[in-house]
Amino acid sequence: MRAIWKGAISFGLVNVPVKLYSATGSHDLSLHQVHAEDGGRIRYERRCEVCKKVVAYRDIDKAYDDGTHTVVLTKDDIGALPAEKSREIEVVEFVPSDQIDPLRLDNSYYLEPEERAVKPYTLLRRTLEETDRVAIVQFALRQRTRLAALRVRDKAMVLQTLLWDDEVRAPEFDILDKNTKISDKELKMAGQLVESLSGDLDTSEFEDEYQVQLRALVDAKLEQGDTLDTEKTFGVTEEDEDEGGEVVDLMEALKRSVDARKKKTDGAKKKSSSPKKRASG
Numbered sequence: 001m002r003a004i005w006k007g008a009i010s011f012g013l014v015n016v017p018v019k020l021y022s023a024t025g026s027h028d029l030s031l032h033q034v035h036a037e038d039g040g041r042i043r044y045e046r047r048c049e050v051c052k053k054v055v056a057y058r059d060i061d062k063a064y065d066d067g068t069h070t071v072v073l074t075k076d077d078i079g080a081l082p083a084e085k086s087r088e089i090e091v092v093e094f095v096p097s098d099q100i101d102p103l104r105l106d107n108s109y110y111l112e113p114e115e116r117a118v119k120p121y122t123l124l125r126r127t128l129e130e131t132d133r134v135a136i137v138q139f140a141l142r143q144r145t146r147l148a149a150l151r152v153r154d155k156a157m158v159l160q161t162l163l164w165d166d167e168v169r170a171p172e173f174d175i176l177d178k179n180t181k182i183s184d185k186e187l188k189m190a191g192q193l194v195e196s197l198s199g200d201l202d203t204s205e206f207e208d209e210y211q212v213q214l215r216a217l218v219d220a221k222l223e224q225g226d227t228l229d230t231e232k233t234f235g236v237t238e239e240d241e242d243e244g245g246e247v248v249d250l251m252e253a254l255k256r257s258v259d260a261r262k263k264k265t266d267g268a269k270k271k272s273s274s275p276k277k278r279a280s281g
Helices: 075-079 115-131 184-196 209-224 250-273
Strands: 005-011 014-022 062-065 070-073 088-096 105-113 133-140 145-153 156-162
Touching: 005 115, 005 133, 014 115, 088 145, 105 115, 105 145, 115 133, 115 145, 115 156
Parallel strands: 005 088
Antiparallel strands: 005 014, 014 105, 062 070, 088 133, 105 156, 133 145, 145 156
16 A cells, blocks of 8 residues: 555644554446547546647646636745645544434544654554444545544444535435335334344445456456457556654653643633622622
C-alpha cells in the first residue's frame, strides 16, 4: 500500500504522527472507451473555450461562477487556506459507537503510526477498545475539511469519513404517511421468513457475479486472439505526499491534558454554583 497523506492525531496534548492509507479498493475491471469502428482509444481533451487550445492539467485553475461573475481561485489561493495547510487529525470528542448513523459513513482509511509513535498510537487504540468509544475527529484532506470517526479494526485504527448534515437527504416520501394496516398474521409470516434466512454474516460466501462474468468474457477474447495493441491505450498518473508531526513526552502530555480538562470542568462548576448578583436600581 502507498500512503496518500501524512499528519498527526492530536488528543489533548498527545501527538501521534501517522500515515493515511486507503482501506478499500475496487475489484472492477478497468474498461476504456474505444471507437467501435477501429478500436481507437477515445480521449477527452481539456480545451479552453476562449483560446480554443488544449490545456495541460498543470495550467488549470478552479473558479466559482455565481451566474453573473466568475471568481478564479489559483492553486496558491487554495493552498494558503488555513484548513488546507493543516496536517492535524484533531480529536474533538469520544462518543458511543451506536450514535454513528451508518448512512453517514463515507470513505475508509487505515492509519499507520510512525515508528517513534507506536506507543501513543497503541495507547489510543487500547483506550478506544476498553471504553467502547469512537473518536470523532476533524482534518483536511484533498481540499475539504472532513469530519470522521476514528475506530479500531484488529490492531490498527481506521478513519471513516462522515457525511456532513447537509449531505444526507431526508426520505421525503408522502406515500409513507398513509396509514397502512399490517395484520398479526402477516407479521408472524414475515418473522418466520426472517428466521429461515437468519445466520452469521460471512461475506466470503458472496461474489460480484457481474465482474466474474466480465472477466470470463475478457479471458475468452484473449484466448481466441480477439485483441488489439494496448500500447496506445495507457497513460501515466501522478501522485503527491507531505510531512507529519512530532511526538511529545507521552505521560507528561496525558497529565497536562487531564489537568487542563479538570481545571476547565471545575471552573464551569464554580461559575454555575456562585450566587448571581442582583441588579441595582
